[in-house]
Amino acid sequence: MKPSTAYSQYHPKWYRTRVSTLWWSRKWSYLKFMLRELSSVFVAFYVVILLLQLHALRGGAEAYLEFQQWLKDPLLVFLNGIGFLFVLFHAVTWFNLTPKAMAVRLRGKRLPDVLVAAPNYAAWLAVSALIVFLLMRQG
Amino acid sequence: MANRSNEPLLWALFSGGGVAAAFLIPILLFLYGLAFPLGWLQPPDYERTLGLVQHPLTRVVLFLLCFLSLFHWAHRFRFTLYDGLQIKHLNPVINLFCYGGAVTGTVAAAYLLWTLP
DSSP states (O other): OEEEEETTTTTOOOOOOOOOOTGSSHHHHHHHHHHHHHHHHHHHHHHHHHHHHHHHHHHHHHHHHHHHHTTHHHHHHHHHHHHHHHHHHHHHHHHHHHHHOOOOOEEEEOHHHHHHHHHHHHHHHHHHHHHHHHOOOOO | OOOOOOOHHHHHHHHHHHHHHHHHOOOOOOOIIITTTTTSSOOOOOOHHHHHHHSHHHHHHHHHHHHHHHHHHHHHHHHIIIIIIIOOOGGHHHHHHHHHHHHHHHHHHHHHHHHHO
């Protein structure tokens, strides 16, 4: 995005209604949009935690134990709790976009949105179960 | 020569990151952020965790998760500031912060995963 470089003397002045900076706070659907966009902050937040975890793993058993202790900090648990709600919101809104992005037709009839989104949820469940299995498996 | 925009590439990364983050982060954040620290579940110990992460496939998946999720954040957060707070005049700074942060995190992820014993 380039800033306008020069002002012409005869440049027309466009009419634009001023939009308040807090335009998204007045209506639930706008607020939902803003919260959805803000979920990205917690996505990045989790990546930072993951990077710290990898760093601790490289540092040896003691460093990893320290990392696990650090995760028990009440402030961090609180932030992770909020973050979890946000990434959940991200996942659900993301999966629900599929039927909006593509209209699947079967014998000339459009499949209902629920059926288009359903495979996402099935795959999500499968991936989550696999991760739990890998991490919790004994021996 | 046509003035090519890199917006499609950034959008593709945003989109890929949206998918990666949606599938992987909720369960990982639930386990490592809540279930393990609060003692609801017993976390895998150091040896097992290292063993899991050392697997080449895990390294690739974790790298893609970091790389794509960070660019997802960069793109979305840039427009959050742009649309939500309407601070267009700070665009160069915001772009540098967002995409610079994403590149830094991606390089860090590559380095950490590559040099893991």
